[in-house]
Amino acid sequence: MSLRLLCTAAGRRLLDAVLPPLCLGCGEIVETPGALCPACWPDFSFIASPHCACCGTPFAEDLGPEALCGSCLARRPRFRRARAALVYDDRSRRLVLPFKHGDRTDMARACGGWMARAGADLLADADLIAPVPLHWRRLVTRRYNQALLLARSVARQSSAILAPDLLLRRRWTGSQAGLAAKERRSNVREAFEVPPRWRADLAGRTVLLVDDVLTTGATVEACTRALRRAGAAHVDVLTLARVVRPAL
Numbered sequence: 001m002s003l004r005l006l007c008t009a010a011g012r013r014l015l016d017a018v019l020p021p022l023c024l025g026c027g028e029i030v031e032t033p034g035a036l037c038p039a040c041w042p043d044f045s046f047i048a049s050p051h052c053a054c055c056g057t058p059f060a061e062d063l064g065p066e067a068l069c070g071s072c073l074a075r076r077p078r079f080r081r082a083r084a085a086l087v088y089d090d091r092s093r094r095l096v097l098p099f100k101h102g103d104r105t106d107m108a109r110a111c112g113g114w115m116a117r118a119g120a121d122l123l124a125d126a127d128l129i130a131p132v133p134l135h136w137r138r139l140v141t142r143r144y145n146q147a148l149l150l151a152r153s154v155a156r157q158s159s160a161i162l163a164p165d166l167l168l169r170r171r172w173t174g175s176q177a178g179l180a181a182k183e184r185r186s187n188v189r190e191a192f193e194v195p196p197r198w199r200a201d202l203a204g205r206t207v208l209l210v211d212d213v214l215t216t217g218a219t220v221e222a223c224t225r226a227l228r229r230a231g232a233a234h235v236d237v238l239t240l241a242r243v244v245r246p247a248l
């Protein structure tokens with residue numbers, strides 16, 4: 001097999017078909033593609049109930065299905081509900097980073113399955129599934145939008161329509177890293193818009209917004225603002241991982 005073939009997508013698919021599937025955590029051989037080996041499974045912090053009814057922050061004890069966390073009680077986010085498959089920690093960071101910056105697009109299928117399970121209620125209500133868009137400048141360096149890969153994978157397990165171009169990022173916002181929650185919010189406030197061609201189809205619809213990691217929620221709140229302004233009835237958020245801060 002030539003080196004050139006190995007570098008192409010077709011070559012990669014061929015290799016996937018020939019080589020045994022590897023654990024997403026440690027690279028050991030596993031039985032099914034996109035799985036974790038039994039040793040890695042307990043290392044990943046999957047989020048299950050009980051959690052905040054709004055933002056999905058996991059709770060140490062069950063406070064009832066409608067219970068809200070302190071942060072949502074103090075300031076209710078613009079989106080209706082957010083759910084994530086994993087806590088964003090050292091372990092899931094190692095899963096998300098190569099996916100974000102490398103070429104591990106094969107991970108999208110497994111991650112989409114975990115997300116569909118974590119966000120089953122949200123998926124059942126969704127009319128449209130949309131990824132948080134990348135600015136074209138970032139798309140040039142990264143070549144693909146990982147949120148779109150996840151959205152596509154999630155949409156395969158739902159009857160909702162995948163709408164990759166529902167949101168446009170009209171402004172380059174730079175990196176959000178190192179900014180406080182308030183600064184993040186003002187940095188991205190007017191960064192997103194819904195193209196006019198979507199307006200008629202968006203009215204009264206429920207949108208499921210998909211991203212890789214939920215940090216402060218500033219980006220998805222800015223997206224929610226644009227979607228609601230364009231007529232969406234509800235916006236829910238589903239991410240692969242989310243930052244969980246210790247309870248105050």
Ligand SMILES: [Zn+2]
Binds near residue numbers: 026036039
């Ligand atoms: Zn493993």
Ligand SMILES: [Zn+2]
Binds near residue numbers: 072073
């Ligand atoms: Zn909350």
